[in-house]
Amino acid sequence: MTTRPASSQLLIWIAITFLLFPVLILLGILMRSIQAGEISALQPWFYPAMTLHGVGMVGVWYVAAMACAADVLSRHVTLPPALGRLAIAGTVLGVVLLLACVLLGRFAAGWYFLYPLPLKGEWPLWSAVTFLLSLTVLGATWFIWSLGLLWAISRRFSLGQALGWHYLAGRTDPVLPPSVLITTVSLIAGVAALVSAVIVLALFYLELLTGQASDALLMKNLTFFFGHTLVNLAMYLGVAVAYEILPEYAGRPWKTNKIVVVSWNTVLLIVLVAYFHHLYMDFVQPGILQYIGQVASYASAIPAAVVTIFGALLLVYRSRMRWNLASLLFFLGLVGWAIGGVGAVIDSTISVNARLHNTLWVPAHFHTYMVAGLAFLVIGYFYHRCQEAAALRESKGYHQLLIVLMTAGAYGFFLMFYLAGAFSVPRRFAVYPVEIGHGASFAGWAALFATLFLVGFVLTATEVGRRWRAALSSAT
Amino acid sequence: MRIASGLALLFILACPVPAAAAAGDEGRLLYERQCAACHTIGEGDRIGPDLAGVNERRPRDWLLSFVTGPDRMIAAGDPVAVRLYERYNRIVMPNLNLSEEQAGQLLEYLALAAPAAAAPAAAVTELPRPALAGPQSRVLQLFLVISAVIVLVFTWVALSTRNPVEVDVHRAYSIRRVLFVIAVVALAGLLVLTLPKAPYARAGAEPARVVYVAARQFDFLFSEEPIVSTAEVGIVPTLANLVLTKDELVEFRVTSLDVNHGFGLYGPDRQIVAQTQAMPGYFNRLLFRPLAPGEYKVFCLEYCAAGHHLMQVRLTVN
Ligand code: HEM
Ligand SMILES: [Cu+2]
Ligand SMILES: [Cu+2]
Numbered sequence: 001m002t003t004r005p006a007s008s009q010l011l012i013w014i015a016i017t018f019l020l021f022p023v024l025i026l027l028g029i030l031m032r033s034i035q036a037g038e039i040s041a042l043q044p045w046f047y048p049a050m051t052l053h054g055v056g057m058v059g060v061w062y063v064a065a066m067a068c069a070a071d072v073l074s075r076h077v078t079l080p081p082a083l084g085r086l087a088i089a090g091t092v093l094g095v096v097l098l099l100a101c102v103l104l105g106r107f108a109a110g111w112y113f114l115y116p117l118p119l120k121g122e123w124p125l126w127s128a129v130t131f132l133l134s135l136t137v138l139g140a141t142w143f144i145w146s147l148g149l150l151w152a153i154s155r156r157f158s159l160g161q162a163l164g165w166h167y168l169a170g171r172t173d174p175v176l177p178p179s180v181l182i183t184t185v186s187l188i189a190g191v192a193a194l195v196s197a198v199i200v201l202a203l204f205y206l207e208l209l210t211g212q213a214s215d216a217l218l219m220k221n222l223t224f225f226f227g228h229t230l231v232n233l234a235m236y237l238g239v240a241v242a243y244e245i246l247p248e249y250a251g252r253p254w255k256t257n258k259i260v261v262v263s264w265n266t267v268l269l270i271v272l273v274a275y276f277h278h279l280y281m282d283f284v285q286p287g288i289l290q291y292i293g294q295v296a297s298y299a300s301a302i303p304a305a306v307v308t309i310f311g312a313l314l315l316v317y318r319s320r321m322r323w324n325l326a327s328l329l330f331f332l333g334l335v336g337w338a339i340g341g342v343g344a345v346i347d348s349t350i351s352v353n354a355r356l357h358n359t360l361w362v363p364a365h366f367h368t369y370m371v372a373g374l375a376f377l378v379i380g381y382f383y384h385r386c387q388e389a390a391a392l393r394e395s396k397g398y399h400q401l402l403i404v405l406m407t408a409g410a411y412g413f414f415l416m417f418y419l420a421g422a423f424s425v426p427r428r429f430a431v432y433p434v435e436i437g438h439g440a441s442f443a444g445w446a447a448l449f450a451t452l453f454l455v456g457f458v459l460t461a462t463e464v465g466r467r468w469r470a471a472l473s474s475a476t
Numbered sequence: 477m478r479i480a481s482g483l484a485l486l487f488i489l490a491c492p493v494p495a496a497a498a499a500g501d502e503g504r505l506l507y508e509r510q511c512a513a514c515h516t517i518g519e520g521d522r523i524g525p526d527l528a529g530v531n532e533r534r535p536r537d538w539l540l541s542f543v544t545g546p547d548r549m550i551a552a553g554d555p556v557a558v559r560l561y562e563r564y565n566r567i568v569m570p571n572l573n574l575s576e577e578q579a580g581q582l583l584e585y586l587a588l589a590a591p592a593a594a595a596p597a598a599a600v601t602e603l604p605r606p607a608l609a610g611p612q613s614r615v616l617q618l619f620l621v622i623s624a625v626i627v628l629v630f631t632w633v634a635l636s637t638r639n640p641v642e643v644d645v646h647r648a649y650s651i652r653r654v655l656f657v658i659a660v661v662a663l664a665g666l667l668v669l670t671l672p673k674a675p676y677a678r679a680g681a682e683p684a685r686v687v688y689v690a691a692r693q694f695d696f697l698f699s700e701e702p703i704v705s706t707a708e709v710g711i712v713p714t715l716a717n718l719v720l721t722k723d724e725l726v727e728f729r730v731t732s733l734d735v736n737h738g739f740g741l742y743g744p745d746r747q748i749v750a751q752t753q754a755m756p757g758y759f760n761r762l763l764f765r766p767l768a769p770g771e772y773k774v775f776c777l778e779y780c781a782a783g784h785h786l787m788q789v790r791l792t793v794n
Contacts, residue, residue, distance in 0.1 A: 043565060216736065306655050307652075318640055351611075355751075359777075422608060423608060
């Protein structure tokens with residue numbers, strides 16, 4: 001069997017991801033156990049844990065997806081190694097600051113730190129400042145990283161070519177791999193999101209320094225433009241990787257064509273206005289933006305379902321598919337993306353949102369596409385690259401068992417969120433009041449399922465780890 | 477112009493501005509503005525303990541130093557303060573930067589204030605899970621059905637790889653065209669059906685009653701007149717027990733005095749029937765027609781720090 005060495009930077013990202021993910025899962029299990037009323041002594045840690053878990057998970061899976069996309073990109077364009085080193089150093093520094101403000105300062109404004117809460121909680125001001133500094137470091141690092149990758153793409157493809165516009169004119173030269181197209185779209189959206197984050201942070205600093213208060217509605221728009229876009233594009237980066245790798249397992253090509261170009265260019269436009277669905281319950285937001293939010297959210301389903309999911313199914317249908325841990329995870333990752341997407345589109349209906357907004361339905365759908373979607377795709381890619389470099393023997397039955405453990409754990413855990421959401425159980429409640437006491441039993445079951453998932457993940461990470469060690473010795 | 481503004485200034489100076497309300501009233505105002513969000517007098521515990529009879533319960537010196545510096549007392553390990561802290565969900569009572577004099581006025585007010593008439597109802601500790609009904613149940617069913625279809629399709633495709641064969645891409649593309657049309661028609665149809673049901677206030681809907689809601693960390697205040705700042709709390713009369721009439725359209729005008737909160741209205745069957753956000757600096761206008769009589773509850777649906785899950789208020793529909 002021929003081997004292909006892995007890049008040492010990717011191996012570092014794998015180590016970071018696999019170190020942080022289980023810790024953050026434990027925080028998730030901790031939260032569900034507190035909500036179930038099992039360890040009420042730890043209740044004061046619920047909101048700090050929620051904040052660390054939320055920011056940590058979004059951050060980890062965003063950088064992991066970026067690392068995979070960069071690794072795939074390096075097959076097609078030349079990346080400056082310093083860029084990757086900067087991304088690793090900045091991310092580690094940001095994480096250290098984040099840990100400090102939550103663990104030492106009990107900072108607990110939630111993952112989207114909605115203005116003006118960070119300045120008005122029970123935590124000390126220094127912890128809020130440290131949190132803002134942490135986000136500044138992370139934001140600046142990722143901003144440079146995104147621009148650097150776009151610059152690397154631009155040395156081989158013009159912007160129009162990287163967005164595939166020449167396909168629209170009927171030309172296919174230069175050939176544009178779909179992964180490059182999707183990565184370009186995601187990076188452009190990422191730059192826009194990070195600019196919005198910079199404005200939010202600047203307005204916070206302005207208030208800290210001069211006392212000049214900001215407009216709460218403006219801040220909420222900026223915050224969700226940033227948060228919504230970042231989470232969505234992380235998912236797209238994972239999909240880009242699937243476009244590149246799945247064909248290798250199916251033994252069939254998955255190429256860019258007119259439809260794929262139209263679809264992903266539309267996604268770029270839609271993803272930037274779909275965030276309005278986070279403000280449906282702010283009735284002072286101009287009405288037209290609310291309706292645009294619903295139309296854009298619905299519209300975003302069409303390229304995803306009819307082009308990407310359909311394309312993936314067509315690729316696999318009756319192919320000589322080589323099923324292993326990686327290809328199974330890719331395939332299941334698309335299932336998670338689709339199911340989570342259905343949950344999202346339902347909730348993006350304004351009249352439905354009036355019943356589901358800020359209930360557990362919200363974490364239900366985003367955990368579906370973050371855990372069973374993005375995380376599956378990324379873990380699949382990590383395994384794929386390490387196995388490619390190490391070429392160890394693969395034990396099919398055991399790997400299928402791991403998949404069953406993770407899938408059963410994850411979907412059981414999600415189902416408790418969906419059910420609780422339908423029963424109007426609010427999200428972000430450390431303790432459920434009597435009227436919503438039924439939230440506690442969903443939480444208890446969820447903690448069990450999440451533990452099952454954790455076991456499956458740790459065993460899977462061990463399988464990746466064995467190959468990782470072998471890959472390290474031959475790393476480039 | 478200048479004369480007019482000068483007159484206005486004189487008028488303002490001459491008027492009994494809120495802060496200078498009747499002497500002896502300082503204690504009450506301080507209490508309503510700074511303490512009532514977490515405490516009651518005789519209506520039971522909320523975020524912190526019921527303060528009825530607290531003057532008899534604790535020595536005056538202890539109370540003065542606790543009210544002026546609860547965080548210091550807890551940090552210094554004062555046994556009573558630490559016990560209270562443990563008992564009340566380990567939420568540290570905020571240091572409100574009060575002077576000893578203000579603390580004295582507060583204790584005086586607490587001593588005089590008659591415990592609120594209604595004795596706290598016997599605490600219910602457990603309720604059965606409500607039935608799943610209404611739009612939420614239809615939404616869940618729809619979601620489960622679509623998810624099942626997704627799982628079936630993916631399973632079918634995965635199993636198909638047992639019999640590999642070359643696939644006719646052009647036929648697949650014509651299937652895709654059909655799917656595209658179906659998806660567009662379905663989503664457009666749903667848009668047409670659901671957009672008109674958006675809960676936003678529309679011209680022509682005349683509410684029979686307007687109720688103002690001011691949210692703050694960690695309670696809701698109902699009133700007939702708007703309350704837009706802490707300075708107006710204790711001046712503008714509030715409605716202790718809000719009673720609405722069945723089938724009568726009411727408009728809630730919801731704002732916040734500090735951070736973002738959520739105004740989540742739960743019906744008698746303990747499901748969300750309507751909601752809007754409470755955002756500082758804005759009034760969100762929520763139109764609501766109560767169709768079922770009974771006890772309603774409002775819970776905070778936007779995370780607002782340690783007391784978030786304890787922030788609630790009751791209202792009744794007759
Ligand atoms: C199996 C692993 C996981 C478990 C057990 C878990 C558990 C939880 C729980 C219990 C909550 C609080 C729900 C509530 O509002 O009551 C939560 C919130 C959240 N989780 Fe996870 N989670 C997991 C994986 C992930 C992943 C992979 C992401 C990636 C993006 C993620 C992102 C978030 C975010 C952003 C929040 C919201 C935090 C906030 O409200 O401020 N989680 N999670
Ligand atoms: Cu609140
Ligand atoms: Cu709240």
